[in-house]
Amino acid sequence: MNQQVKGPFDVKRTAMETIDAGSGATFGRIRFEKRFHGELDATSVVEMLSAGNPASGSAGYVAVEHLTGALQGRKGAFMMQHNGVMDRGQASLTLTVVPDSGTDELSGLRGSMQIDIAEGGAHFYTFDFTIG
Template sequence: MTQQVKGEFDVKRFPEGGLDLGGGVVAGHFRFTKVFHGALDATSVVHMLAVGTQVEGSAGYVAVERINGTLDGRTGSFLTQHNGILDRGTPSLTLTVVPDSGTDELEGLRGKMAIDIVDGKHYYTLDYAFD
């Protein structure tokens, strides 16, 4: 049975220096720290690689995140993978729990997360289930 939790999170970004992709293309590398509030009471570290294109409003990013804390009373950690696209100004994001990455009481966790930014505040919606 799928469950859903929602809440707010705080985020801080730290540039890590660009990564050479060849041909004069450099991916931005950023480290983020997050603090989740609500039914997901956790902290995380994210490493993101981002690229832009010559077309304004088109870009992409990938990231891996380790989330550690409590989800609806269960303690442990899990990994997520982000795939973000900006297609001529239209954003899309797929943020998935990495299968079999849950530890301790979060073992067997599966799910997807959505992120919304409203008036400068960050919100999450996590749809999840356990094997």
């Protein structure tokens, strides 16, 4: 059965040392620590790599995220994969549960998440999922 939970989350961003990609290019690297509130009561760590052209407003990033906590009271952990693109200022993001990454009471978890950032910087999630 498809289910959905929504709520706010807090995020702490830490820029890490860039990675040499060769030929004068670099990959940006950022670590995020998140705290989800609501029916997803969890913490997470995200490792992100990015590349792009800041002058044009275009970039891309990939990231993996490990969440630990409870989803509607079910305890466990799971991984998510991020794939984001900024095309001349227009953002798109796919954020998907890594198949078979759920542990304990979250075993069999599948789903996707949408992230919204409100004016003023508040972060919100909408998580569509199934367990089974």
